[in-house]
Amino acid sequence: MRLSGIIVAALAGRALGHGDHGSGSQRPVVDENASWMQKHMAEEHHAADFDAASFFALHDFDGDGSWDGEEILRTYGLMDESNKHVTEDRKAEIVGVITKLLDTNRxxxxxxxxxxxxIEVEGKTLPDMGTGPGHHGDDEYEYEIHHWEK
Ligand SMILES: [Ca+2]
Ligand SMILES: [Ca+2]
Structure with a gap:
């Protein structure tokens, strides 16, 4: 019994990714080799397990059933302060790359x-565009939408 207890503890420790070092105890730790989508979900949404439909819904910020360029930028954290140095040209390029990948009916x-x-049938994943984990606060967005509509 004692041995199995140790094994369970060891497995739990692995699954939590050394959660007892530092402050991120509620943040699932993903593998270094995880895709950008997995890292984004873990770091920004604290979700270790998700499917393509839920990833999509989470980033369809206005809930209209499609992603436009602005929502792609927001998903990649490009509406966030941390990426304010990114040029408009680069943003357009990122939207272009992602749209080309995903907008199959053009x-x-x-x-x-x-x-x-x-994502699920072709088995592709969102590429890491070098913009960090993709910070985007939903509360902040609600505020901005409200603000813009005035
Ligand atoms: Ca939308
Ligand atoms: Ca389309």
Missing amino acids: DGVVSRDEFVHV
């Missing part, structure tokens, strides 16, 4: 079905 926006198909 209508300029990424639908939920397109996203789910590319």
Whole structure:
């Protein structure tokens, strides 16, 4: 019994990724080799397990069923202070890369079905565009939407 207890503790320690070092105890720690999507979900949304549809819904900030360029930028943290040095040209380039990857019917926006198909059927993943983990506060966005509508 004692031995199995030790094994369980060791496995739990691995799963939590050394959660007792430092402050991120509620943050799932992902492997260094995890995709950008997995890192983003772990670091920004504290979610270790998700599917393409929930990833899509979480980043369809206005809930209209498709991703436009601004939502792609926000997903990548490009509406955040930490990326304010990124030039407009680079932002347009990032939107272009992501749109090219996901917008399979070329209508300029990424639908939920397109996203789910590319991720789950084609087995692709969102590339790391070098913009960090993708900071985007939903509360902040609500405020901005409200602000812009005035
Ligand atoms: Ca949308
Ligand atoms: Ca489309």
